[in-house]
Amino acid sequence: MRAFAVAFFLAAPLALFAQHGRYFRDSHHPSIGNPEAIATGTKLFMGSCAGCHGPDGGGGARGPNLVRRSLWHPLSDEAIFQVIRKGVPGTDMPPTKLGDEQTWNLVAFIHALTGPASANPVPGDAAAGKAVYWGAKAGCSSCHAIHGEGGRLGPDLSNIGGSRPLAVIRESVVEPAKDLAYLGNEAATVVLKNGTTLEGAAKNRSNYSLQLVDKQGKLHLLQMRDVKQLTLSESSPMPADYAKRLTKEELRDLLAYLADQDIRKGSK
Numbered sequence: 008m009r010a011f012a013v014a015f016f017l018a019a020p021l022a023l024f025a026q027h028g029r030y031f032r033d034s035h036h037p038s039i040g041n042p043e044a045i046a047t048g049t050k051l052f053m054g055s056c057a058g059c060h061g062p063d064g065g066g067g068a069r070g071p072n073l074v075r076r077s078l079w080h081p082l083s084d085e086a087i088f089q090v091i092r093k094g095v096p097g098t099d100m101p102p103t104k105l106g107d108e109q110t111w112n113l114v115a116f117i118h119a120l121t122g123p124a125s126a127n128p129v130p131g132d133a134a135a136g137k138a139v140y141w142g143a144k145a146g147c148s149s150c151h152a153i154h155g156e157g158g159r160l161g162p163d164l165s166n167i168g169g170s171r172p173l174a175v176i177r178e179s180v181v182e183p184a185k186d187l188a189y190l191g192n193e194a195a196t197v198v199l200k201n202g203t204t205l206e207g208a209a210k211n212r213s214n215y216s217l218q219l220v221d222k223q224g225k226l227h228l229l230q231m232r233d234v235k236q237l238t239l240s241e242s243s244p245m246p247a248d249y250a251k252r253l254t255k256e257e258l259r260d261l262l263a264y265l266a267d268q269d270i271r272k273g274s275k
């Protein structure tokens with residue numbers, strides 16, 4: 008048993024992750040979910056806020072990730088309104104002098120940021136991104152399936168745009184180490200008592216059994232009594248170098264393609 012290197016930490020944030028995209032007590036202010044308000048809010052955000060919070064709210068050197076922060080620190084729309092108006096004294100978050108309507112447009116944009124990527128306008132060329140996705144340079148399809156085509160080592164991405172905010176998808180691609188989805192997908196090396204070594208992603212694991220998907224996408228159902236040693240990595244099997252491997256344009260277009268993957272909208 009001592010050979011088990013198990014990463015249980017972060018179980019609580021994972022539960023929070025399941026409810027991402029929802030602030031507490033949505034206000035039903037007419038600007039919330041209104042495409043025109045969101046479009047105006049986008050422009051205001053790019054001009055006044057993106058420098059600190061990043062263009063998709065994913066965070067930057069001087070401001071926190073607004074999308075991820077909404078998971079563990081959900082704010083009502085009114086509270087966001089007040090933060091924008093008054094700033095957060097004692098921090099870099101400045102007050103603004105915007106009128107009510109403009110401030111609500113910003114709230115509408117921030118609200119939308121935490122919703123599924125497919126529901127928001129996303130920059131980039133999805134058709135070009137499709138070529139990046141299925142091409143050899145990125146190699147995404149060797150591990151991920153979309154509509155039944157592609158590998159099985161990583162999660163199915165057929166509904167990734169319909170289920171995750173853009174900032175979360177971007178983080179999964181460029182910083183998989185920060186991504187909570189690796190829980191339940193930890194890179195695993197298993198040595199069996201019969202001497203066989205298997206490598207892949209550990210999917211479902213209990214004290215008695217383990218499901219391992221190997222790099223060829225083959226599922227192995229293992230009984231723990233047949234396992235001599237199990238080493239679970241604290242990181243994902245997903246390559247961590249995409250921010251360098253892909254150009255800025257390739258990454259932008261790839262994200263536009265992923266944002267389009269929404270099973271309710273059909274395949275593209």
Ligand code: HEC
Nearest residue numbers: 055056059069070071076080087090091095098099100113
């Ligand atoms: C100079 C950098 C900077 C600028 C510009 C900036 N922010 Fe912030 N913002 C911050 C920092 C830092 C915090 C975190 C404050 C804290 O520690 O509570 C923050 C916090 C916030 C929060 C609260 C997040 C939470 O969950 O508590 C919201 C919402 C927000 N900013 C929106 C905006 C909007 C909208 C704009 C543009 C009008 C903007 N910010 C401009 C730095 C900035």
Ligand code: HEC
Nearest residue numbers: 145146147150160161162179183186188189192243244245
């Ligand atoms: C060697 C296999 C491998 C390759 C190649 C790979 N991934 Fe992954 N990916 C994984 C695994 C395993 C996970 C689950 C663990 C994690 O989130 O890091 C994952 C997670 C993800 C997630 C998060 C999924 C979710 O449900 O939140 C996204 C998005 C993603 N990958 C996109 C991509 C894209 C885009 C590429 C190509 C640029 C790519 N991956 C290449 C294995 C891979």
